[in-house]
Amino acid sequence: MSEYSPSRLLDKIIIRVPNGLRDRIKRVADFNNRSVNAELVVLLERTYPPETKIDEYLQDIAGIVGKLPAENRADAWRAVFDRLDALRNETI
Known part of the structure; x- marks a missing residue:
């Protein structure tokens, strides 16, 4: 080299x-x-993906959740946060 x-x-x-x-x-x-x-x-x-990828995924998720009926959004966000917690615990 x-x-x-x-x-x-x-x-x-x-x-x-x-x-x-x-x-x-x-x-x-x-x-x-x-x-x-x-x-x-x-x-x-x-x-350790670049933060921009994570930001893009979060924007996509927010867009999807935003299209759900209002009564389903809280449950959808809870599922997203639970999954993020699980992934964070896997990498610690």
Whole structure:
């Protein structure tokens, strides 16, 4: 890789992983025809999507809930909040 490679300008994170985990990641990365780094980026992007995506989803949800009859909106919002709580607890 050239010392002037654009990837050198990207943020870097160094992590320590338990013995054997890097090998497991490498096997999956090879299966997916990706480098270990690319495989980890895919996994991290799934877990930590850009906030704009989340904002877009919330706007979509608000639009859908807004079209429901008024008497159903509170239950719909409760279901949305319950699901968000469940997802938050899964990632903690």
